[in-house]
Amino acid sequence: MSTVLVAVTGWEPDAWARQLTKQLPGHTILQTDIEGAFPGSVNTLGGVDYLLAWKPKPELLERLSGLKVIFSLGAGVDHILGVDKLPDAPVARIVDPDLTARMSEYVAWQALHHLRLGPAYAQLQAGRQWEELRQPAASEVTAGLLGLGVLGQDAAAVLRRIGFRTIGWSRTQKQIESMECFHGGEGLDDFLSRTDILVALLPLTPATENILDAGLIAKLRKNGPLGGPVLINAGRGGSQVDSDIADALCEGTLAGASLDVFSQEPLPADSRIWDAPNLVITPHVAAVSSPRALSVQIAEQIKAFEAGQPLKNLVDRERGY
Numbered sequence: 001m002s003t004v005l006v007a008v009t010g011w012e013p014d015a016w017a018r019q020l021t022k023q024l025p026g027h028t029i030l031q032t033d034i035e036g037a038f039p040g041s042v043n044t045l046g047g048v049d050y051l052l053a054w055k056p057k058p059e060l061l062e063r064l065s066g067l068k069v070i071f072s073l074g075a076g077v078d079h080i081l082g083v084d085k086l087p088d089a090p091v092a093r094i095v096d097p098d099l100t101a102r103m104s105e106y107v108a109w110q111a112l113h114h115l116r117l118g119p120a121y122a123q124l125q126a127g128r129q130w131e132e133l134r135q136p137a138a139s140e141v142t143a144g145l146l147g148l149g150v151l152g153q154d155a156a157a158v159l160r161r162i163g164f165r166t167i168g169w170s171r172t173q174k175q176i177e178s179m180e181c182f183h184g185g186e187g188l189d190d191f192l193s194r195t196d197i198l199v200a201l202l203p204l205t206p207a208t209e210n211i212l213d214a215g216l217i218a219k220l221r222k223n224g225p226l227g228g229p230v231l232i233n234a235g236r237g238g239s240q241v242d243s244d245i246a247d248a249l250c251e252g253t254l255a256g257a258s259l260d261v262f263s264q265e266p267l268p269a270d271s272r273i274w275d276a277p278n279l280v281i282t283p284h285v286a287a288v289s290s291p292r293a294l295s296v297q298i299a300e301q302i303k304a305f306e307a308g309q310p311l312k313n314l315v316d317r318e319r320g321y
């Protein structure tokens, strides 16, 4: 029987190991501690067949000489592909209805918060002021999805159902019903100039690193119904320049923002972005990976792989996602 290693840093490994033991009876399930360190003899690591990883420690990966498949415990894989001396095994990522639904909930929650002037009403409430503000209809507002993958397309469909106009941008050309799609460097400026609420759901790759900077923010539609553009980033923090976003909020170039991810996580207590106006901060929880839901899917992948069937949701290492 095969050996599975759950290697997670900052997450509780027990819940994953418990679920996998149920799903893969007879397999040996090993786990790191919550800091990502392996408490057993490192000599056993050479016998590991499958790695389930969230921010795995590089020194651990080096020892996995017999690895057959790496499963990312998140939809993103930058935490794995960024590791030096990554074993030469296929990398599969999570595509799961539970995770997708959670992300679309987050995007809808934040888009509605800005549409319905949540920051302004919170301020009025703090001052015990009863005042009616003009609220635009969703149909007056264009949400631009930066990233049209599994998460971007589902979030767009949910936003459209609420009434927003949606447009999208991706690396390669797409045709999606009910939304205009832009792609590549040549399509970016047009896309930005039409966007009132920018929803970033991009993977972190060399091409998307720091893409959400002052230059990009300056190209968003200025005279839209929200009094200025809004940024929602629930992709990866490495895609954004925190200080540019803080400046844009303070200067009013951005009317509001919701950030679930940051270039440094946990966000340091002394970061000045905490104090930026009209900003919602959440601690990388837009779509959390549920051990119960995802272990079933990974166990099915392992069983299918052992039966000689192809793996699903494979990542292209060259492309970076």
Ligand SMILES: NC(=O)c1ccc[n+]([C@@H]2O[C@H](COP(=O)([O-])OP(=O)(O)OC[C@H]3O[C@@H](n4cnc5c(N)ncnc54)[C@H](OP(=O)(O)O)[C@@H]3O)[C@@H](O)[C@H]2O)c1
Pocket: 074, 075, 076, 077, 103, 146, 147, 148, 149, 150, 151, 152, 169, 170, 171, 172, 173, 184, 201, 202, 203, 204, 205, 207, 208, 234, 235, 236, 260, 261, 284, 285, 286, 287, 288, 321
């Ligand atoms: N905050 C959270 O809790 C949380 C949870 C889950 C996931 N995430 C993040 O969300 C990201 C997206 O997930 P997903 O499942 O939707 O990924 P996906 O299906 O791989 O989609 C990625 C999308 O980004 C586009 N893209 C990639 N590089 C690009 C570039 N250089 N220029 C333009 N577009 C580019 C892709 O374009 P093509 O379609 O042309 O390939 C694709 O549309 C993940 O990578 C992860 O970082 C965050």
